Amino acid sequence: MSIFSTKKSWINLTIWVLLIALIIAAPSVLPVFRLNLLGRYLSLAIVALGVDLIWGFTGMLSLGQGIFFALGGYCAAMFLQLNSAGEFPNGIPEFFGLYGVEKLPFFWEPFKSSIFTLLSIWLIPAIIAGLLGYLVFRNRIKGVYFSILTQAALLVFFNFFNGQQKLINGTNGLKTDVTQLFGQMVGSEIMQRWFFWISAVLVILAWFFARWIVRDRFGNILIGIRDDEARVRFTGYNPVIFKTIIFSIAGGLAGISGALYTVQSGIVSPQFMTVPFSIEMVVWVAVGGRGTLLGAILGAVLINYAKSLVSEALPASWMFIQGGLFILVVTALPEGVLGWIRKDGPKKLLFLLGINKKLETYPSLEVNEQGEVKS
Amino acid sequence: MTSPLLELKQISVSFEGFLALRDLNLVLNQGDLRAVIGPNGAGKTTFLDVITGKVAPTKGDVIFKEKSLIGQKEFRIARKGIGRKFQSPRIFENLSVQENLALAVSRPKTPLSLLMNSLKVKHLDQIQHLMSIVNLQSKANIRAGALSHGQKQWLEIAMLVGQDPDLLLVDEPVAGLTDEETDLTADLLKSLAGDHTVLVIDHDMEFIRRLDCPVSVLHQGHVLKEGSMSDIQKDPLVIEVYLGKTDEEEQ
Numbered sequence: 001m002s003i004f005s006t007k008k009s010w011i012n013l014t015i016w017v018l019l020i021a022l023i024i025a026a027p028s029v030l031p032v033f034r035l036n037l038l039g040r041y042l043s044l045a046i047v048a049l050g051v052d053l054i055w056g057f058t059g060m061l062s063l064g065q066g067i068f069f070a071l072g073g074y075c076a077a078m079f080l081q082l083n084s085a086g087e088f089p090n091g092i093p094e095f096f097g098l099y100g101v102e103k104l105p106f107f108w109e110p111f112k113s114s115i116f117t118l119l120s121i122w123l124i125p126a127i128i129a130g131l132l133g134y135l136v137f138r139n140r141i142k143g144v145y146f147s148i149l150t151q152a153a154l155l156v157f158f159n160f161f162n163g164q165q166k167l168i169n170g171t172n173g174l175k176t177d178v179t180q181l182f183g184q185m186v187g188s189e190i191m192q193r194w195f196f197w198i199s200a201v202l203v204i205l206a207w208f209f210a211r212w213i214v215r216d217r218f219g220n221i222l223i224g225i226r227d228d229e230a231r232v233r234f235t236g237y238n239p240v241i242f243k244t245i246i247f248s249i250a251g252g253l254a255g256i257s258g259a260l261y262t263v264q265s266g267i268v269s270p271q272f273m274t275v276p277f278s279i280e281m282v283v284w285v286a287v288g289g290r291g292t293l294l295g296a297i298l299g300a301v302l303i304n305y306a307k308s309l310v311s312e313a314l315p316a317s318w319m320f321i322q323g324g325l326f327i328l329v330v331t332a333l334p335e336g337v338l339g340w341i342r343k344d345g346p347k348k349l350l351f352l353l354g355i356n357k358k359l360e361t362y363p364s365l366e367v368n369e370q371g372e373v374k375s
Numbered sequence: 376m377t378s379p380l381l382e383l384k385q386i387s388v389s390f391e392g393f394l395a396l397r398d399l400n401l402v403l404n405q406g407d408l409r410a411v412i413g414p415n416g417a418g419k420t421t422f423l424d425v426i427t428g429k430v431a432p433t434k435g436d437v438i439f440k441e442k443s444l445i446g447q448k449e450f451r452i453a454r455k456g457i458g459r460k461f462q463s464p465r466i467f468e469n470l471s472v473q474e475n476l477a478l479a480v481s482r483p484k485t486p487l488s489l490l491m492n493s494l495k496v497k498h499l500d501q502i503q504h505l506m507s508i509v510n511l512q513s514k515a516n517i518r519a520g521a522l523s524h525g526q527k528q529w530l531e532i533a534m535l536v537g538q539d540p541d542l543l544l545v546d547e548p549v550a551g552l553t554d555e556e557t558d559l560t561a562d563l564l565k566s567l568a569g570d571h572t573v574l575v576i577d578h579d580m581e582f583i584r585r586l587d588c589p590v591s592v593l594h595q596g597h598v599l600k601e602g603s604m605s606d607i608q609k610d611p612l613v614i615e616v617y618l619g620k621t622d623e624e625e626q
Contacts (some may be wrong), residue, residue, distance in 0.1 A: 217481055218489040220474050224467045231465045234483045236453035236538060245486055
């Protein structure tokens with residue numbers, strides 16, 4: 001056990017050193033275009049951490065994290081639109097004019113405040129996730145029914161947001177790159193550099209937060225719920241409360257992630273709530289390693305970076321590669337890449353390829369050439 | 376006379392017309408050790424499900440510490456002081472032995488307390504004590520899923536005791552155990568009675584005899600007979616439905 005945990009912490013430390021070196025080096029090495037991509041993928045790592053908490057640890061496969069991701073994005077975009085709406089007719093964002101709306105819809109009002117916006121980015125998704133979760137968990141809906149339900153909820157939100165031209169510009173979404181913040185254009189190079197740093201810092205903070213949650217008995221209860229929920233109940237814990245809390249936390253993380261992704265990609269639209277995107281989030285975690293937290297970050301960043309590189313070189317082939325990757329993980333690496341490394345996967349692979357020779361007997365009874373047993 | 380710890384009054388459970396329990400009455404006093412036997416399908420497990428709130432009875436009442444348990448959620452019933460061991464060992468396989476026990480002894484069992492407070496010294500001591508009772512000290516940091524079947528059974532019993540319940544419901548604790556392990560388990564349960572009230576369900580007659588306690592025979596959802604093991608074995612009705620003929624009679 002102790003050997004296992006020191007090895008595990010060595011692997012973690014190595015990955016962290018590489019990750020932080022990458023983050024520090026990136027702004028001076030990468031062109032702004034690539035830096036911006038990396039920043040976006042770091043923000044996606046935050047939603048992946050949430051997926052790992054609810055799926056990897058608690059065993060609830062949500063296919064609807066796009067809801068909370070998009071909500072965070074909309075909160076940020078509404079603030080930015082209002083912040084730079086001064087010169088437009090009626091002092092409201094330009095798109096309203098297209099639909100003949102002259103008065104700002106009431107729910108936009110609080111987003112004039114930057115403090116409200118900063119809170120709402122994570123609180124609104126967290127509260128909605130909490131309410132939705134509570135109703136579902138109280139009725140003991142789990143397993144595949146939970147997954148289907150979250151996907152259905154995603155479609156409901158998608159269709160609703162798509163149809164609300166007069167409220168939130170419907171299917172066109174809200175643009176943020178031409179809006180103003182601190183007297184700068186949000187899409188400008190200097191702002192994008194800032195957003196990269198903010199994403200990088202928030203990923204690390206989100207990891208510490210998630211780590212703190214799962215570190216001790218609270219995390220053990222989550223694992224208990226995943227493995228045997230009835231036992232948790234008969235031990236005197238109420239699983240509904242624990243599931244609601246963790247689902248709400250994952251929702252809040254998704255909101256932060258969505259807001260950061262929005263300001264770096266320049267637009268939020270109902271496209272954030274499409275079914276494939278929410279499934280991709282699960283794939284990142286599955287490939288990186290369920291229940292490892294660090295694996296979720298690695299999965300989100302590496303898969304998305306690979307996606308952009310492959311898509312540039314061979315358009316249209318990415319979906320095949322992603323599908324293949326998922327099949328590979330499900331069949332050969334059920335614990336994801338990080339789980340595989342932690343469980344001596346690379347060593348075993350070397351044996352398989354015949355590069356390292358297998359010991360013929362127990363390690364403690366290794367035999368020398370004369371057939372004598374060495375101690 | 377003090378009121379009983381647990382009282383089942385006229386409990387009936389019907390599953391789509393099939394009566395799993397009918398008019399079942401049972402009284403347990405503080406400190407009792409009681410065995411419940413009965414053929415397969417007699418309703419033994421359903422009867423535990425009713426007490427622990429997993430199944431709602433169609434009719435009747437369950438009184439625990441003078442209060443009705445009907446309609447209460449499982450985790451509330453557990454917190455009131457009823458611990459249950461399942462038929463096959465149900466422990467948290469991916470947690471270590473120590474972590475399993477820590478979840479059992481933690482109090483209060485609220486999310487905030489688990490997140491903010493570390494385990495109290497008295498609870499750490501309690502974990503050590505529990506491990507020593509079931510001989511698992513050397514396995515404290517081993518993943519519970521890697522334990523042998525018997526050790527899992529004991530870990531689950533230790534978890535039950537860690538919850539500090541007034542009433543322990545133990546469903547087939549010796550299924551799949553060796554004779555030696557069975558004897559140890561019997562001694563363990565006997566030592567728990569007194570401080571706790573223990574109700575044991577099992578098939579193994581040797582084991583029940585070793586418990587040396589009053590026995591209730593369940594048949595078709597009903598208590599057929601209550602009494603000591605030797606009384607039960609002489610009862611013609613019980614012999615007919617359950618025990619079968621003794622060795623001597625066969626000869």
